[in-house]
Amino acid sequence: MPRAILYIDREKLIENARKLYQFTGKPLIAVVKADAYGVGAPQVTPILEELEEVSALAVACVEEGIELRKVGIKKKILVLGGVLKGEEKAFVEYSLTPVVSHREHLKALEGIDVPIQVKYDTGMGRLGFLEEFIQDQRVEGVLSHLSSPLDEDFSLLQIRRFEYLVKNHGRLPYIHIESSAGILYRVPYTTHIRVGLALYGEKPFQNYPIPLRKVLRLKARIISVKTLPAHFPVSYSRTYITDKPTRVGVVAFGYADGLMKSLSNKARLYYRGKPLRVLGNITMDMTMVDLTGVEANVGDWVEVVGEHQSFTDLAKLAGTIPYELMTNLSKRVYRHVV
């Protein structure tokens, strides 16, 4: 039996996808790059595959696209990272749709008959054509990406720049710029939203306009409990010293599982709703928690993420974003769809 389990709530995932669709009136391109943000592409994508509200999936690179085809995904798959020479055959063989953002991508696709989508850089400073306007028979869609969705002025500037390009292209079946946070702008001329994080119920900002359901729960087991005397160190480098006799639980979940070391002496895990302080440094496979006055014992499960804290909450404590925390979940963590 695994010592750490990530539970993925199928119904809530579906509910979130539908709510995103209802709020925007636009079908979804579900972004499932990086193993569906670490949640598990083989677990998540078959659920999304069933939904009418989801038109397509998006991944970062051709290998991720192939992996989805191999688990039986039939929907359109966009490859956001474009196409390099040598990869073009796989796009045909696995019927993947390249997002072209550089002249070299177009070169790699010379003479190859696949639909393409073109990315423009309206202010992200990452992928996309800047000054060039791409005319090509194969273009079925255009996209751009918001760099600072919480900055209204800059986002509106990007949205205006994109609109100008969209107009020059004329009618296309795929026009998209809105990510989970970007849906706020209700861009009138786009056809799809391109969302990842919100699907899992992690809100991109407080007061998010859609009441999302929490999809993810992460639990790990206690593998040892003992009472340490006062003035006894806990974990590497002795960053925590007990001030009184302390009942210490060892949870089988460490930084190799995805609990960043920066959360040492900071985070809380939960046992039946009770917060348990993390004591000392988080280690590769284990984290110590304060079980003083708590009835938990060896073999019991504690909540890392769930009802009491989200990935977003933990990420804030760690000084990072939920995306990084989620994609840090290792393959040792068992994924279970419920």
Ligand SMILES: *Cc1c(COP(=O)(O)O)cnc(C)c1O
């Ligand atoms: C990751 C990504 C998204 C999804 O962003 P969320 O904030 O998870 O909704 C959309 N578009 C591009 C280009 C991305 O790289």
